[in-house]
Amino acid sequence: MRPLTPSGSLSDVCGKAESVRNSNLNSLSDQIVADIYGNAELITKQVLSKKKTHQKGLDQRLDDLVTSKWFGYPLMLLMLVIVFWITMEGANFPSRLIASGLFTFQDQLTLWFQWAGTPAWIHGILVLGVYRTLAWVVSVMLPPMAIFFPMFTLLEDSGYLPRIAFNMDHIFKKAKACGKQSLTMCMGFGCNAVGVTSCRIIDSPRERLIAILTNSFVPCNGRFPTLIIVTSIFIGGTFVPYSGFVTAFVISGLILSGIAVTLLVSRVLSVTILKGEPSSLVLELPSYRRPQIGAVIYRSMIDRTIFVLRRAVLAAAPAGAVIWILANTYLGQQSIIVSLAQALNPIGQLIGLDGFILLAFILGLPANEIVLPILLMSYLSTGYLQDLGSLDGLRNVLVNNGWTWLTAINVMLFSLFHWPCATTLLTTYKETGSKKWMFLSFIIPTIIGISVCFILTQVVRSLGLV
Amino acid sequence: MILSAEKKKSRKDHIGLSEAKNQFSIALAGNPNVGKSTIFNALTGLHQHTGNWPGKTVDNAQGDFQYRQKSFIIIDLPGTYSLLAHTVEEQIARDFLCFANPDVTVVVLDATCLERNLNLALQVFEITPKVIVCLNLMDEAQKKDLVIDLPSLEHELGVPVIATSARQGEGLKELREKIYQVATGSLQTRPRQIVYSSDVEEAVRDLLPHVETIANNPLSPRWIALRLLDGDGSFLDSLSNYLSIDRDLSPGWEESKCAH
Numbered sequence: 001m002r003p004l005t006p007s008g009s010l011s012d013v014c015g016k017a018e019s020v021r022n023s024n025l026n027s028l029s030d031q032i033v034a035d036i037y038g039n040a041e042l043i044t045k046q047v048l049s050k051k052k053t054h055q056k057g058l059d060q061r062l063d064d065l066v067t068s069k070w071f072g073y074p075l076m077l078l079m080l081v082i083v084f085w086i087t088m089e090g091a092n093f094p095s096r097l098i099a100s101g102l103f104t105f106q107d108q109l110t111l112w113f114q115w116a117g118t119p120a121w122i123h124g125i126l127v128l129g130v131y132r133t134l135a136w137v138v139s140v141m142l143p144p145m146a147i148f149f150p151m152f153t154l155l156e157d158s159g160y161l162p163r164i165a166f167n168m169d170h171i172f173k174k175a176k177a178c179g180k181q182s183l184t185m186c187m188g189f190g191c192n193a194v195g196v197t198s199c200r201i202i203d204s205p206r207e208r209l210i211a212i213l214t215n216s217f218v219p220c221n222g223r224f225p226t227l228i229i230v231t232s233i234f235i236g237g238t239f240v241p242y243s244g245f246v247t248a249f250v251i252s253g254l255i256l257s258g259i260a261v262t263l264l265v266s267r268v269l270s271v272t273i274l275k276g277e278p279s280s281l282v283l284e285l286p287s288y289r290r291p292q293i294g295a296v297i298y299r300s301m302i303d304r305t306i307f308v309l310r311r312a313v314l315a316a317a318p319a320g321a322v323i324w325i326l327a328n329t330y331l332g333q334q335s336i337i338v339s340l341a342q343a344l345n346p347i348g349q350l351i352g353l354d355g356f357i358l359l360a361f362i363l364g365l366p367a368n369e370i371v372l373p374i375l376l377m378s379y380l381s382t383g384y385l386q387d388l389g390s391l392d393g394l395r396n397v398l399v400n401n402g403w404t405w406l407t408a409i410n411v412m413l414f415s416l417f418h419w420p421c422a423t424t425l426l427t428t429y430k431e432t433g434s435k436k437w438m439f440l441s442f443i444i445p446t447i448i449g450i451s452v453c454f455i456l457t458q459v460v461r462s463l464g465l466v
Numbered sequence: 467m468i469l470s471a472e473k474k475k476s477r478k479d480h481i482g483l484s485e486a487k488n489q490f491s492i493a494l495a496g497n498p499n500v501g502k503s504t505i506f507n508a509l510t511g512l513h514q515h516t517g518n519w520p521g522k523t524v525d526n527a528q529g530d531f532q533y534r535q536k537s538f539i540i541i542d543l544p545g546t547y548s549l550l551a552h553t554v555e556e557q558i559a560r561d562f563l564c565f566a567n568p569d570v571t572v573v574v575l576d577a578t579c580l581e582r583n584l585n586l587a588l589q590v591f592e593i594t595p596k597v598i599v600c601l602n603l604m605d606e607a608q609k610k611d612l613v614i615d616l617p618s619l620e621h622e623l624g625v626p627v628i629a630t631s632a633r634q635g636e637g638l639k640e641l642r643e644k645i646y647q648v649a650t651g652s653l654q655t656r657p658r659q660i661v662y663s664s665d666v667e668e669a670v671r672d673l674l675p676h677v678e679t680i681a682n683n684p685l686s687p688r689w690i691a692l693r694l695l696d697g698d699g700s701f702l703d704s705l706s707n708y709l710s711i712d713r714d715l716s717p718g719w720e721e722s723k724c725a726h
Contacts, residue, residue, distance in 0.1 A: 010706055013676045017694035020669050028666055029696040033550070035662045040584035047619040048580055050611055057610060203553050286499045287578060287606055292633065 059287050063163070072167045079160075080255060083151050085248035088228060088236075091143040098143065102135035124328060125321050129377075133320025136373035137312040141225045142305060148224070149304045150297040152189065157291035161186055162283055175263040176270035176278045178207035181214075185262065188218035191307075192424040195220075196431055206276045210266045212428055213441050216420035217258040217265070221304075222311070222368030223415050227251055229372065230415075233395045234408035258416050261448060308369070315367035323363070323374055327381035337378050351450055352410035352457030354402065361414065366422050371415070406466045410453045417449030489530070489537045490649040491566070495559055495590055496574035497583050498545030501602045503527070504632040505574060506542040509642065533642050538649070541568070547582070549589045550696065557700055563593050564685055565708050569649045572641070574600045577607035577614060577629070587623070591657035592689050597625045598644050598655075605631040624656040662692075669695050683709070 021028055065071055109131060113123040155161060161183060169179030180202050188195030195215040202208040219227055228251065236247035270276060326337040334342075337359070344362075345355030356378050364371035376394075379401050398407075419442045420428070429438040460466055494502045506512070510529030527542040543562055544555040563571060573590050575583040580601075590597055599619075607614065620627040626644045630637030647653035661667070670691045677687040677694070685705075693701045 010680055010702075010709070013673070013680060013694065014702065016676045017673055017691075018697075020672050021695055021697060024665060024669060028669055029550075029698075031663055031666050032692060032696060035660055035666065036585055036588050039588055039658075039660050040581050043584055043619070043622045044581040046622060047615040049613045049615070200554065284499065287603075289606070289633070 062288060063285065066160070066163050067166055072163075076164060076167065077252070079155070080252045081245075081248050083148065083155075084228075084251045085244055086151065087144050087148045088232065088247050088251075089244045090147040091228070092232075094143040094146075095139055099135070099139035102139055106131060106135060121328070125324050129320040129322075129324030130317045131320075133316045133323070133370065133373045133377060134312055136376065137316040137369050138309070140229060140372065141222070141312070141369050142308050144225045144228050145221055145304045145308055146301045149190065150300045152186075153296050153300040154291045154293065156186075157289065157296055159286050159288045162285050165283055166285060171263060172266070173278050175266040176276065177210050177263075177266040178202050178204065178278060180283060181207070181211040181262075181266070184211045184215060185218045185259070188215045188220060189224075190221055192216050192218070192220045192420050193427040196424060196427045199431065204276075204279045206270075206274050207279065209274055209432065209437060210269050212431060213269065213437065213444060214262045214265050216424060216441065216445050217262045217417065219255070219258065219416055220368065220421075220424075221307070222421065223371075226368070226372045226415050227254060227412050229394070230408050230412050233398065234403075234405050254412060254416055261417065265444060265448070311367050311369055316370045316373060319363060319366065319370045319374060320377065323377045323381075327378060335381065337381060341378065350457070351414070351453035352406055352460075353414065353453065354407070356401070357407075357411060357414075361418055364421075365419070368415075368421050404466050406457065406460050410457060413452050413456070414449045417445050417452060419443075419446050489539050490569040490645075492538050492540040492645055492649070493562060493566075493568040493571045494540060494542050494574060495563065495571055495586065496543075496545060496602075497547055497576060497579075497586060500545070500574050500576040500583065501632045502542055502545060502574050505572075505600065505602065505630070505638070505641075506540060508632055508635060508638050509540055531642075533646050536646065536650070538645065541566075546586065548586060549593070550698065557704070560593075560701070561704050563590065565704070567684065568594070568596075570596050570598060570645050572598045572600050572645065574602050577601045577603050578610055578612065580612075580614065588658070588660055591623075591625070591659065592686070592692070595655055595657055596648050597657050598641070598648055599623060599625055599627045600637075600641055601627055601629045602632055604629045604636070605634060622658060624658045626653065626655065666692075666695065680709070 066075060106127060109127050110123065113127060164186070165179050165182045168182040172179045172181055181199075183201065184195050184198045187198040192215050195218065196212050199208050199211040199215070202211055228247070231247045231250045232243065235250050236243035239246045270278075323337065326340070327335050329336050331339060341355035341359050343355065344358045348354045348356075348358040356375060360371050360375035360378065363374050376397060379397055419425075425438055425442060428441045429435065432438065494506055496502045506527060506529065510531050512527075512529045528539060529542075530537060530539045532538070541562065543559040546553070546556040546559045549556055549560040549563070562568070571590055571594055573587045575587060587597075587599055601614065601616070601619075614629075616627055616629060626648070628637055628641045628644055630641060632638065644653070648655060662670070670688060673691040673694060674687055677683075677691050680687075680690070683690070690705070
């Protein structure tokens, strides 16, 4: 017999099911699960055997070491420093090579434009604006990323990442967050938007929100090279023979301070707007596998190159054009960019930056990759033209614009703690489905960045260290 | 809040499978980190990201391949330990298997943790008969001195069992062939059905006549009965959504079993 309306039938059946469930003393759902497990056990017994009594396997011994109380953390730190050191040393040479190649080509482009008799403003927008910014992004951003990510992927492929999560779990517990958050932070190195998406692996919605809101404390792909360059110029450069190591240590320190702030903010969120207790971490530690080294390196280099180039074309090219126009359109005596920078300067100075730097961070909202190129473009538009193929040239540009070591540190701190890029904000909106969380993910890091830079600057200045 | 956005997306993506005419659809299911994405890449020649940690694939990936002049579309489902829908991933995987109706489901098992992996296979068997079991990471199992009696496993499960080491590319040829055979119907499968304890079986018997009255139901009535006995609210949502009927939530019924 068919019912007249299907909707009637389903709710009838539900009602019936409920009465059957209630009439059973034992929980039927537990029984169902138990029966499934029983079957699996039965089958396994029949088909599985072990060749010999197995002594503690290599995996087990490795895990005892990697996740041990005394050795676990030092090993993680060591890995961090080594990875950055290799990145720094390795990126130097290709960076210079690409820069000198691309900037030589820029001169050639200029000659062609002159030969074709194009108006100066077209040459300005296309060559001095779009091309130069693209050249910056590619030469500065690409090499470190093309070296860092293959190494990271090797760690990921070997099975080390879940061990990090396992090691970090009890610290995250103390912050009342989930240990899997460290996996989402690892993903954030690649791109905070990807990091935010990967927060789906966290089951509890409360802990997932915490992980989403704090993801941008991990420096992404776009901010990393900024940190590396500023460190190399202002800190590493002063310890000449060991500059690589010193830079690696400073960067690792910055990452650690990012982690510390992540934990702190997670804890604060857990006792304020996202109240709750941490759930226990259930994470399978997979077997270690030997990564397919050649394939991994090749693949992740190609992937990163495509990623960086795509972002460069989508964000840096239009930004370059806009900056050039802003720098070359005059309102009265001053170009727009100088007026804007002057307007921002008082706030910038208060937190140890300047108006141009703050402007670059604001204009860098579409993508963090373009912050440093925008900054250089706007400094250069005010007159200093230097040899840009080398770090020394870069250093001169910055020093001529009043940078001190304090400015450098503040730029790095602000780069680590400021609003996430537009893509990450949109992803946060998509993942949480709420403008409120998106706004919080914008405002929390911003407030932290401004406060940290403000306090540091005021302390250093009042002590007369600068 | 999180769920509502994700739920909408999952329905759109996962039921709206973009298969062409005359194309067989293949679902890849399995526990997290058993190498589904590696198998997916090997079959399709695509480069879906892989990584050695559970949870790498959070969305379904699709790709296609040709074999013996037939076209196959293959869907890499997120890794799940079960289909009893305690997490969003489980719900996505379960809804896909139930409502997208793939022509073949390949359950990928980690040969080094057979018992735990079999739980998922047994649950898949209850939803669809066209299943192939792919016993992956055989190289790892060998390193751990584990010996698995393949013929008797095949006999116990009632479906083809293919041993693979996907990272080395071993066993994939045979997997392709078996997918072809099961999809075209030249190989019949009779997956093992769990016989539950008497309490459960009795309750199912009571409920079956009622379940059979549901119109346009695409699923096995026995399976629906079992989920009803589970008190799985999220499944009822999916089912009524599929049948486009509204269900009055009676008080006392769990809104959703998911941890949201």
